[in-house]
Amino acid sequence: MLELQDLHVAIGDREILHGINLHIEQGETHVLMGPNGSGKSTLLMAIMGFDAYKVTSGKIIMNGVDVTDKPVHERARLGMGIMFQRPPTISGLKLGKMLNVINPDKDRDIQPAITRMNMVDFLERDINQGFSGGEIKRSEILQMMVQDPSFIMLDEPESGVDLENIHLMGESIAFLLQKHQRFANRKNSGLVITHTGYIMDYLDVDKGHVMINGEFKCHGNPRDILKLIKEKGYNECLRCDKIV
Numbered sequence: 001m002l003e004l005q006d007l008h009v010a011i012g013d014r015e016i017l018h019g020i021n022l023h024i025e026q027g028e029t030h031v032l033m034g035p036n037g038s039g040k041s042t043l044l045m046a047i048m049g050f051d052a053y054k055v056t057s058g059k060i061i062m063n064g065v066d067v068t069d070k071p072v073h074e075r076a077r078l079g080m081g082i083m084f085q086r087p088p089t090i091s092g093l094k095l096g097k098m099l100n101v102i103n104p105d106k107d108r109d110i111q112p113a114i115t116r117m118n119m120v121d122f123l124e125r126d127i128n129q130g131f132s133g134g135e136i137k138r139s140e141i142l143q144m145m146v147q148d149p150s151f152i153m154l155d156e157p158e159s160g161v162d163l164e165n166i167h168l169m170g171e172s173i174a175f176l177l178q179k180h181q182r183f184a185n186r187k188n189s190g191l192v193i194t195h196t197g198y199i200m201d202y203l204d205v206d207k208g209h210v211m212i213n214g215e216f217k218c219h220g221n222p223r224d225i226l227k228l229i230k231e232k233g234y235n236e237c238l239r240c241d242k243i244v
């Protein structure tokens, strides 16, 4: 599904990611952890192809297609979707209008998704304008449900979300990642950034990676990695540099 080959990424003149290798199979969900500022969001933004994140060497392959030089809209057309950590406010564009634009199948009724995410009263509001932190996250998940991507990137989906809404978010993300289906039948894959690991209560996650200073330091069972980080901190990951 997604393969990163020795990916180096710079913002301006500064190299942030120093040779990332990653392979995510169809149906798998991987978790990305790491201290603040280590480059996790940069990795997601570079995979999606945003201009400020320059791939200076290495490759991004999606379903066998080299997308390293392809623009964002083409990557989206190939099935990539992203939920930002801090999505921008889009003045002058109503949420309802946006949902209609991104719906790839105009005959598909998106009302059930809108109702499920409790966003009926937000359709006539400019996107994210005055939305609370939790409302922004619900709006982002709703847009993802409508866009229906097959490779789903989520940047701290649980941050700023209250306990009741975490349940809604978790269940909805599990639905997006087809966790209700047997692994062999799943078409969708995901890469999820989390600090707290709460989202793992809802997702059957497959592999975890720890990023430190723009490099992967540790790979393995995400729950074991989280436990290690909670007990010993990221310094242990720096020392570990292996599969746990």
Ligand SMILES: Nc1ncnc2c1ncn2[C@@H]1O[C@H](COP(=O)(O)OP(=O)(O)OP(=O)(O)O)[C@@H](O)[C@H]1O
Pocket: 011, 016, 034, 035, 036, 037, 038, 039, 040, 041, 042, 043, 052, 085
């Ligand atoms: N647009 C930008 N311009 C300049 N520097 C940036 C930009 N975006 C990110 N950086 C820098 O790149 C480094 C990695 O940032 P990034 O947001 O990828 O980290 P992160 O691991 O996602 O952090 P956090 O856990 O705090 O969200 C940081 O030093 C950050 O200041």
